[in-house]
Amino acid sequence: MKKFLSLVLLVMLLIPAFAQAEGTVTVFNWQDYIDESVIEDFEKETGIKVNYVRFTTNEDMMVQVDANPGHFDLCFPSEYIVERMISQDMLSEINYDHIPNAKYILENLQNSTYDPGNAHSVPYMWGTVGILYNTKLVSDPVDSWGILWNPKYMKNVFMLDSYRDSMGVSLKSLGYSMNSENILELEMAKEKLLEQKRIGTLKAYQVDETKDKMVSGEAALAVMWSGDALYAMDLNEDLAYAVPNEGSNVWVDCMVIPKNAKNKENAEKFIDFLCRPDIAQRNCEYIWYSSPNSGAIALMGEDYISNPAINPSEETLARCEFFRDIKEPYRSIYVTLFEEVKSAK
Numbered sequence: 001m002k003k004f005l006s007l008v009l010l011v012m013l014l015i016p017a018f019a020q021a022e023g024t025v026t027v028f029n030w031q032d033y034i035d036e037s038v039i040e041d042f043e044k045e046t047g048i049k050v051n052y053v054r055f056t057t058n059e060d061m062m063v064q065v066d067a068n069p070g071h072f073d074l075c076f077p078s079e080y081i082v083e084r085m086i087s088q089d090m091l092s093e094i095n096y097d098h099i100p101n102a103k104y105i106l107e108n109l110q111n112s113t114y115d116p117g118n119a120h121s122v123p124y125m126w127g128t129v130g131i132l133y134n135t136k137l138v139s140d141p142v143d144s145w146g147i148l149w150n151p152k153y154m155k156n157v158f159m160l161d162s163y164r165d166s167m168g169v170s171l172k173s174l175g176y177s178m179n180s181e182n183i184l185e186l187e188m189a190k191e192k193l194l195e196q197k198r199i200g201t202l203k204a205y206q207v208d209e210t211k212d213k214m215v216s217g218e219a220a221l222a223v224m225w226s227g228d229a230l231y232a233m234d235l236n237e238d239l240a241y242a243v244p245n246e247g248s249n250v251w252v253d254c255m256v257i258p259k260n261a262k263n264k265e266n267a268e269k270f271i272d273f274l275c276r277p278d279i280a281q282r283n284c285e286y287i288w289y290s291s292p293n294s295g296a297i298a299l300m301g302e303d304y305i306s307n308p309a310i311n312p313s314e315e316t317l318a319r320c321e322f323f324r325d326i327k328e329p330y331r332s333i334y335v336t337l338f339e340e341v342k343s344a345k
Contacts, residue, residue, distance in 0.1 A: 025266040026051040028061060028075045030253070031208050033125075035286035042273050048266050056207060057162060065090065070260040074267040079252045080164070080323040082121045083114040087325065091120040092257040098268035101275035104295040109252060114322070121254035122271050123292035125284075127226035128250050128312055128320060129165055130243040132211075132233075137220035142242045145173035148221060149192075154200045158213065158222035159193075161205040163338035164323055165249070166193065169223055172246045178321055181330045190337040194344055205342055214239060225251075227289030230309050234288070241309045247319035250312075252292070 031054045039050050053072070055061040058081040065072055065085075077085065085091050096102055102122055109123045133142050137156070140147055148157050148169075159166050168178035170189035180186060196202050203219050211228040213219060215235045224232075229241040255274065257267045273279055277295025284291040284300065290310050291297055297304055305311055326334060 022047045023263055023266055024049040024051055025073045025263050025270050026053065026071065027267075027270065028053045028055060028065070028072045030054065030076060031056060033076065033253075033287055035282050038274070038279055038282055041279075042270060045273075046266075046269060048269065050270070065258050069258075070262050072258050073261040073263045074270055075256050075258060076124055076253050077256060078323065079112065079114040079121075079254060080325045082254050082256060083325040085256065086115060086120055090259050092259050092261060092264060093119050094122065094257060094271070095268060098265060099272040099275065101272050101277075101295075104275055104277055104280070104293045106292050106294055109292045112252070112322075114324070115254075121256045122275065124253050124255050124274065125227065125287070125289035126250070126252040126292055127289045127310075128243050128316070129160075129169070129223065129225055129248045130229065130241055131221055132214055132224040132229040132239055132241050133221045134214070134217060134219075134236075134238050135240055136238045137217075142221070142240070143245050145169055145244045145246055148173075148223070149196050149199055149201060151199055151201065153220050155203045156220040157196070157201045158203055158210045158219050158224075159196075159205050160210075160223050161207050161342075163334050164326075165223065166205070166341075167334055167338055168249055168323070172244070172248060175246065178249055179324045179326065181326065183333070186330075186333060186337055190341055193338075193341040197341070197344055225289075226309055226312075227287055230288035230307075233309070243312065243316050243320070245319070247321065249323055250317055250320035251323060253289075 025048055027050055039052060043050055055064065058078050061075060061077060062081055062085065065075060099122065105123055109126065110118055115121045131142050140150065167189050170192040171178050171180050171185060174188055174192060176185045210222050210224060211232040214222050214232045226241065233239045233241060255271045257264055261267055275293060277293060277299055280291055280293035280296035281299045284296055288310065
C-alpha cells in the first residue's frame with residue numbers, strides 16, 4: 001500500500017502544475033474584445049477552464065447578470081454601468097492581494113468618480129468616441145459633429161445603435177453635456193437626430209458591423225469607438241479618425257466581479273493575468289483600444305505613444321467627459337426618445 005501511495009505521489013509531482021485543473025471561471029465580455037490566444041494561455045498556465053460568453057451592449061450585459069445570479073464570475077461593463085451596479089449592490093469588492101499586477105494601472109484611471117478607490121473595478125481598456133471617415137469620400141474638414149448632418153453625405157453616415165452614444169453625440173453637437181438631465185435639452189437632441197433622418201444623411205444605426213463596412217467603403221462617415229476605428233484604419237489606408245472640437249465621450253471599460261460569483265478567486269486570477277504587461281500588450285495590439293497599463297505601454301513604445309487615435313492628447317481629453325449613470329426617470333426618457341428616433345420614418 002505504501003509503495004502504491006508513493007507511486008501516486010510521484011505521478012502527481014511529475015504532472016505540470018497547469019494540468020491540475022483548479023475549476024472554472026465564467027467571463028462575460030464584449031464581442032471581439034480579447035485576443036483569444038490569451039484565454040488559451042491562461043488555461044494552460046492555471047488549469048482554470050474559461051467559459052467565455054459575449055454581449056453587445058452594456059444594458060444587455062446588466063440584464064443578464066441581474067437575471068442570472070451566480071452565473072457570471074467576471075464582467076466587463078463601462079464606467080457608468082459600474083457606477084449603476086455599485087449603487088444596486090451587484091458587485092463584490094476586489095481583493096487586491098490577489099491582483100499584484102494592478103500596480104501597472106495608470107494613475108489617472110485610479111480612484112475614479114464612478115468607483116472611488118477602485119474597490120469594485122479594475123480598468124481593462126479605455127478610449128474615445130469620434131468620427132471614422134473615408135478620406136476619398138470626404139472633402140470637408142472633420143472637426144465638428146455637424147458634418148454628420150451635411151447633405152453632401154446622403155445615406156453615407158453610420159450612427160451607433162446605442163442611446164447613450166447617439167443621444168450623447170447629438171447633445172454635444174448642440175453644446176450640451178452628454179450627461180444632461182434637462183428635459184428640454186434631451187428633446188432638442190432627439191429632434192436633432194430626427195433632422196438627420198429627414199435630411200437623409202443617416203445610412204443605419206448599428207454597432208459591431210460598422211468597422212468592417214467602413215473598411216469595405218460602404219459609407220463615408222461613422223460614429224465609432226476609437227479602438228474599432230483603429231482596427232478599420234489598419235485594414236484601409238484611406239480611413240482616418242477625429243474627435244470633434246465640440247468634445248466627446250472618454251470611456252473606461254472595467255473588470256468587475258458580480259456579487260454572487262461562484263468563482264471569485266478564479267476571477268481575480270484572470271484579472272491579474274490580464275493586467276500582466278505582456279498580456280495587456282497583446283490585447284491592446286489585437287483589439288486596438290487604449291491600454292490602462294503602464295507596463296504594456298512601455299513595451300509598445302513610440303508606435304503607441306505617437307498615435308493620437310490610441311493615445312489622445314491632453315487637449316483632446318480636456319474636451320471630453322465620462323458618462324455618468326443617468327438615474328431614473330431620466331434613463332427611461334433617454335431610451336424612449338432614442339426609440340422614437342429609430343422608429344421614425
